[in-house]
Amino acid sequence: MGKSMPAAGQTTADIIRDLETYYEPENLYLRTVGLVLDAADLLDVPHEVKLILSQPKNEIMVHCPVRMDDGRWELFKGYRVQHNNVLGPYKGGMRYHKEVKLDEVKTLALLMTMKCALASIPYGGAKGALKVDPRELSEGELMRVTRRLTAALGGNIGPDYDIPAPDVGTDARVMAWMADTYINFAECSSKVTARAVVTGKPLEFGGSHGRDKATGQGLVYVLEEMLPGMGMEFAGLGFSLIGYGNVGSWTGRLLQQKGCRMHAVLDHTGAIANPDGIDAGQLAAHVAAHGGVVGYPDARAISEEEFYATEVDLFIPAALEQMVNLEHAKRMRCKVVVEAANAPTTPRAEQYLLDHGVEVLPAILCNVGGVTVSYFEWKQNRLSETWDAAVVDERLKTVMCRAARRVLETAAHLKCNLRLASFAAAIQHINQVYAMRGVFP
Numbered sequence: 001m002g003k004s005m006p007a008a009g010q011t012t013a014d015i016i017r018d019l020e021t022y023y024e025p026e027n028l029y030l031r032t033v034g035l036v037l038d039a040a041d042l043l044d045v046p047h048e049v050k051l052i053l054s055q056p057k058n059e060i061m062v063h064c065p066v067r068m069d070d071g072r073w074e075l076f077k078g079y080r081v082q083h084n085n086v087l088g089p090y091k092g093g094m095r096y097h098k099e100v101k102l103d104e105v106k107t108l109a110l111l112m113t114m115k116c117a118l119a120s121i122p123y124g125g126a127k128g129a130l131k132v133d134p135r136e137l138s139e140g141e142l143m144r145v146t147r148r149l150t151a152a153l154g155g156n157i158g159p160d161y162d163i164p165a166p167d168v169g170t171d172a173r174v175m176a177w178m179a180d181t182y183i184n185f186a187e188c189s190s191k192v193t194a195r196a197v198v199t200g201k202p203l204e205f206g207g208s209h210g211r212d213k214a215t216g217q218g219l220v221y222v223l224e225e226m227l228p229g230m231g232m233e234f235a236g237l238g239f240s241l242i243g244y245g246n247v248g249s250w251t252g253r254l255l256q257q258k259g260c261r262m263h264a265v266l267d268h269t270g271a272i273a274n275p276d277g278i279d280a281g282q283l284a285a286h287v288a289a290h291g292g293v294v295g296y297p298d299a300r301a302i303s304e305e306e307f308y309a310t311e312v313d314l315f316i317p318a319a320l321e322q323m324v325n326l327e328h329a330k331r332m333r334c335k336v337v338v339e340a341a342n343a344p345t346t347p348r349a350e351q352y353l354l355d356h357g358v359e360v361l362p363a364i365l366c367n368v369g370g371v372t373v374s375y376f377e378w379k380q381n382r383l384s385e386t387w388d389a390a391v392v393d394e395r396l397k398t399v400m401c402r403a404a405r406r407v408l409e410t411a412a413h414l415k416c417n418l419r420l421a422s423f424a425a426a427i428q429h430i431n432q433v434y435a436m437r438g439v440f441p
């Protein structure tokens, strides 16, 4: 047996060592696989399932030449990582960010596999990215680069195979261009259901009611389920947010509706605070007009250090991965970290917080509302139906509450923290399906 095929009985550490020996120990993908395998070790998961989950099935890399408005040509690197599809078609967001790296995309694809399994959504996990800062492009350039990326991915995406969605730096407009390009290029029997190739589309072009706010709304449903067990209720809770984009701004507005108060916000432009509360709706309007939270008139500009040290009940990272590190954790004064972004807390920061009595609600539970309403959109497209906003909300609530209860029950049963419990609950589902289907051939 070759070096890359560990024999049955090898430990999690052996599998990780065999993955890629040149990885640095702080590598996000390695850390995440490590946690997933730790969770699998709490269950009776066969070795081959752990091996399969330790690497994505496919890692696709494309290069897209695009002519810019001034006549220059630029080459943009794109990724699509398809981690696992045992539960259904690959599913995951498409990120536009200048600093994006393959390992980050692999990590996010793995987390999507876990998320869909935890919520019992019939999808596998994928993630895509384009190395670009969309804020530096004109609308025409953004459209050309999106169309070129979609064409380059070609048959690697499709409504029955791999379904992208919005993520950091992409929105409903980008999804509409992706769907339109796919419909024009792909050999598809039905041009109507072909738009189910992506979710998060504009409402008028096959989008779903409630998709925009879905991730924030799902997070609020998780809190509804979890807060009472922590002896807390919404009214009067103070919170802070990292990121005021789609997820952050909807979370802020929906928590405000529940009677909570937003004390501080940090985004890529800087940080602001107001001990009396920042109006979430007005801040969303300010960000839409000015591109970031800085300059919002009804709050004071603060430093990043001050932001992390602001006393709140709920600390909600809703920006990028690994933003909350040990140094930040030592400053933080909160009761609960609610992970809206994917993998926002470093393992050391998480351990420190848990050791100091701070509860950490894991991302694969807290932000699964986004893919849940994406699934509803895909379903509506395939059935040529349009569900009312109230129906979407009600069905989202059912999924979120069921997932939250599963995590709590698994944590109690396995006597582990909520992150390991969320992974264990997901792996249990995947493992059951592998046990039924077997591993090909």
Ligand code: NAD
Pocket (backbone or CB within 6 Å): 166, 167, 168, 169, 170, 215, 242, 243, 244, 245, 246, 247, 248, 266, 267, 268, 269, 292, 318, 319, 320, 321, 340, 341, 342, 367, 368, 370, 371
């Ligand atoms: P977005 O592009 O709408 O917003 C991103 C936010 O992050 C912006 O407010 C930006 O200012 C902030 N940010 C970027 N760099 C920063 C930095 N260095 N410091 C502070 N803030 C910074 O993205 P989004 O869709 O809101 O996604 C946010 C997170 O939620 C990501 O981790 C994403 O993967 C995750 N997520 C999104 C969805 C969804 O439905 N959009 C679903 C599940 C998970």
